[in-house]
Structures are given as structure tokens and as C-alpha cells.
Amino acid sequence: MRADAQRNRERLIEVAHVVFKERGLDAPLDEVARRAGVGPGTLYRHFPTREALHEAIMATWIEEVSAHVEKAMATEGGCREKLLAWFEEYVSLLTRHQGAAAKITASLGCQDSPLRTKCQTYADANESVLTEMAEHGALREGVDNLDVCRLLGGVATMADHSSLEPKDVRPMLDVIANGVLKN
Amino acid sequence: MRADAQRNRERLIEVAHVVFKERGLDAPLDEVARRAGVGPGTLYRHFPTREALHEAIMATWIEEVSAHVEKAMATEGGCREKLLAWFEEYVSLLTRHQGAAAKITASLGCQDSPLRTKCQTYADANESVLTEMAEHGALREGVDNLDVCRLLGGVATMADHSSLEPKDVRPMLDVIANGVLKN
DNA sequence: CAGTGAAGCGGAGGAAGCCTCCGCTTGATT
DNA sequence: AATCAAGCGGAGGCTTCCTCCGCTTCACTG
Secondary structure, three states, X not given: OOHHHHHHHHHHHHHHHHHHHHHOOOOOHHHHHHHHOOOHHHHXXXXXXXXXXXXXXXXXXXXXXXXXXXXXXXXXXXXXXXXXXXXXXXXXXXXXXOOHHHHHHHOOOOOOOOOHHHHHHHHHHHHHHHHHHHHOOOEOOOOOHHHHHHHHHHHHHHHHHHOOOHHHHHHHHHHHHHHHEOO | OOHXXXXXXXXXXXXXXXXXXXXXXXXXXXXXXXXXXXXXXXHHHHOOOHHHHHHHHHHHHHOOHHHHHHHHHOOOOOHHHHHHHHHHHHHXXXXXXXXXXXXXXXXXXXXXXXXXXXXXXXXXXXXXXXXXXXXOOOEOOOOOHHHHHHHXXXXXXXXXXXXXXXXXXXXXXXXXXXXXXXX
């Protein structure tokens, strides 16, 4: 890739971060181009679809996921406390940008989404936590990772749409934790 | 209201039902107007916002909610079976039209949404079911109706976005039921 | 029934966003 | 310095939203 093209690409990602942060993942792409100082054609050549740009944005988040797992698993207390800490991390990761939770979770089931690899990272992270719970004999029988991811995605989406604060999200996570763990 | 205005209004609702069914609640309003044989101005005078039209559409659904509660409560088996039957009804009511689940559930917390009265009907229905569970001593302490509604709204939204079938939704409802009921 | 005023209608059209196409510019290479 | 493909930008067609305003039609009155 030519050096100027590389520069433009990086600048677009940088600006997209800001614009998506300000206005959500549905922000007008023409504005991203304008604020990056390039024409719309340039944006669409680098990122043919909105999702391609989303994917580029999320690449940086992905690297942090495992750190969040470890942070949650270091919570003091039993499985329940650790699980809830992780659930809170999960929701907060998904709601970084307005509109992200729904999009990421929707791509969970479909093989051909550009966000596939990203959401898989979240799903894998959740699976590792659930596996740890299972090893401690704390997990109910028949709890499926995909279902838990979708439940958490649903909670995150509701939190996003209703601008809920963590204190409003917590009770929902409590219910899910109760449903996932043995009592 | 003048007779012709009344006719137009009814026709718009009728056509909107069809268009929203075909293309989801985000379908172009101009198309609703066109297919109803009126100008866009007429549509926007009767329904100043998209939500106003949604509200009109949903008015007919609302009447059926209590019938669905009774149907679910007539399920044979214990509290768990009844509750799950109701949860399935709830999700299927919310996913009648593409995009409805998210919109209805988002208006749960906010007092000034035009959909307020509609979502309140769902919330009330759910509360009546939870109350019945509580009277049988089957409900966990501290389970809040609003949280359960949001959880179900989240599941319905995920089902909507990922085009999930009932068999894929059921396991999520199982988790919520486990989280809501005593074991 | 004719006349009148207001309620209501329709559609032109401005604004915003999406995305493409194509002539021009510029970086890399020789 | 010359070449030319890679890359750029922005004009512009398309869709959808929503408003504005001149014209039509209804309902009512004498």
C-alpha cells in the first residue's frame, strides 16, 4: 500500500473512533470522511461497508478482552462474585459505543458477518469463564455459552437503548447469574 | 374530525400494518403514504412522528395481551411451566414486527415516550404473572418486575436481530426462569 | 340549494445521508 | 526525468425524511 493511502487509512480509523464515540455506530460516514479531511470516495475505498469500519474500530478493543477476564476472575469471593464481576465487564465492553452491543451480538450466530472474529473473542472469553465455573462444580447442567452471550448481549442492548447506569444493570445480571449457577 | 380525514386516518393505519409487517417498523413512511393513496403531508399531519404511527398500530395488539396471560397460566404443570409459557408468549408478542421489541422495551423506563402506555400494558401483564408466582411462594426474594421485563425485552431483541426460532429462544428463557424462581 | 370559511389535502422540494463513478493527482519505480 | 498505476476527491444520483403552502372539499348556514 502506498504511504499516503496508509496515512489516510489510519487517520480515518482515528477520526471514526471519535465520531462513533460522539454519535454512535450509526453516525454518518460522510462526516467521518469530512472530519478526516478526505473525500467520501476515499473512505469507501478503504472501508467498503460500515461494518468494515466498525471492525477496524473494534480491533483495538479486542486486545483488551483477556485483561478484563483476568481482572474479573481476580475479584475476591466465590464463583458468584467472580461471575458477576465478569458479566459487568462484558456489558461495559459491549456498551462502549452506542449501538455496538446489538450489532456485535447479532453477528454471534452468523458465520459471514465482518464482525464475526470480534464477537467470537467475546464469546471465547465468556466460555473460558463459564468453564472455570464448571470446574468448580458451580455451573448448572445444560447451560450453553451462546445462550449466555446472547442474554448478556440483550442486557447490554437494553442498557444502551435506555442509557442505564451500572446500578440499574446489576439486578438483571443477578438474575442471569442465578440462572446460570447452582444454588 | 371531518369524515374524509377519519377515513384517511383509518386507511393509513391499515396500510401501515401491512407495510410494517413486510419491512419492519423502520419502513419508509413515504411508502406507507403512497400505498395508502395519500400525500406524505397527510400522513405527517395525522401522525407527526414515526412513534405516533407505531402507537396506533400497537393499539390493537394491546387488547390481546390479557388473553395471552390467561392462555399461559392455563398451561398444565407447576409455576415453572406456567412462567415459561408466559415468557414465550411475551417474546412472541414483542417480536411480531421487526424492530418492535427494542423500541417497546426502550420506552419502559421513560415517562414521556409515546409508546409508554403500550409497554406499560406488557409490564403490568408480566407483573400479574410474577405476583401469582409469588403467592405460590415460588419467586425469589428481590426480583423486580422492571428487570424481568428488560431481560425479556433483551431476549426478544436478540431473537429479532438474529431471526431466532422459538427453539433457540427457549434456553435463554430457561436461564431467566431459573434466575427468577426458587429452586 | 348556493355560499362560505375552515379543515384538510397533496405534492413539490429542501435537507441529509448513502455510495459510485471518473477525471485528475501523486507516489514509487526505473 | 519520465512513466503510470495507485489513489484521491467531490460532483451527483438515489432514497428517505419532513415541511410548507396553494388548492380542494366538507360541513354548516341562511
